[in-house]
Amino acid sequence: MNTLTALQKGFQKCFATKKMWLILYLFNLLAALAATAPMAQVMDRQWSGSRAAEALLSGFDYTVFMEFFIDHRSAVWQFVESAGWWFLLFFTIRIFLSGGIVRSLIEAEKPFSFRRFWASSGHFFNPMMRLTLWFLVFHAILFVIFGVIFFVAIKGGSNAKLESEVTIITAAKIIFPIYFLCALLLSMVQDYAKIALVVGEIRPLAGIRRAFGLVWRHFGTFAPFYALVMGLSGGIFWFWGIFQNEFSEQTAGGVLCFFLVSQLVLA
Known part of the structure; x- marks a missing residue:
């Protein structure tokens, strides 16, 4: 497929x-x-x-x-x-x-x-809750790892050690996109872990292992699909950003309509 x-x-x-x-x-x-x-x-x-x-x-x-x-x-x-x-x-x-x-x-x-x-x-509330907590831990670890890398790259932000603020900007341009991609990868694994948990009626850790294995084996197939979905989501928010600038909110009805449509976009 x-x-x-x-x-x-x-x-x-x-x-x-x-x-x-x-x-x-x-x-x-x-x-x-x-x-x-x-x-x-x-x-x-x-x-x-x-x-x-x-x-x-x-x-x-x-x-x-x-x-x-x-x-x-x-x-x-x-x-x-x-x-x-x-x-x-x-x-x-x-x-x-x-x-x-x-x-x-x-x-x-x-x-x-x-x-x-x-x-x-x-x-599935209990296993889904445990699954979410596990991935919160994973995301926290990932954040700390990249935070430490960034901190070392900018030499602790010390004015005495930094040659210029360009070092901070350059490090951010390199490290933040990599962190974002790794976080997206974790989110992709979490989505497949939810499916594995429901389909297999298995424990959260077993679902995580199965999802990691699935993503690892089929990364070339999953990554473009996930990127396309993320792109479509971003496109929806981009379109909504343009649309809301043209939206009349000067009346109570306009504000209410704006609120209802914005919640639909977020849903």
């Missing part, structure tokens, strides 16, 4: 499970509303009917933001703290749903069943 055929089959499975994607979209939407509602109320009291709100709609205004931050410092920090907890909750629920997502995509030829989706989500 070539890359384009695999991509076509992937799109077919996505369309076959459109009910599942509706669930994910609604979940993203509700999570965003719940997380931002408290701060939205504070901002509404501060800027309701003022020109400051209109200024922010057209782009970030540092002066307006700092005035708001000074006047509502405690509310902003409470929002930042609660955002961390919301992110943790969102992250946990996404892990919970991942078992149902993978199972639904594997069995896309069958009619979508909410019961099977939720049952699979619950059944």
Whole structure:
């Protein structure tokens, strides 16, 4: 199966499970509303009917933001703290749903069943959580390794040892892309480990070993496909970036429509 055929089959499975994607979209939407509602109320009291709100709609205004931050410092920090907890909750629920997502995509030829989706989500929650924690450790190790390499390359950032700031820029241009590619490779292995975990009903470490072996043996096939998928994802966000600049947000309806479409893009 070539890359384009695999991509076509992937799109077919996505369309076959459109009910599942509706669930994910609604979940993203509700999570965003719940997380931002408290701060939205504070901002509404501060800027309701003022020109400051209109200024922010057209782009970030540092002066307006700092005035708001000074006047509502405690509310902003409470929002930042609660955002961390919301992110943790969102992250946990996404892990919970991942078992149902993978199972639904594997069995896309069958009619979508909410019961099977939720049952699979619950059944694979524990192994998916452990799998995610393992890959968080792997990513942390990778980050530390490249961080140390970068730190050594720039000689600790010492002005006395560095000839010029060009050394830092050159090191960043070389090291960061390599780190990014290695992180993408880990993410690719994680995706296949999820599939191996669901298909084989195996433990997370066994799934990781199987995924590493699979990617190693078929890297020449998987890499172009994964690169194409990442390119398409990047293209969607690029197109959305152009589209949103042309989008009218000056009315309540415009803001609401902008929010709904942006959540669809993120889903």
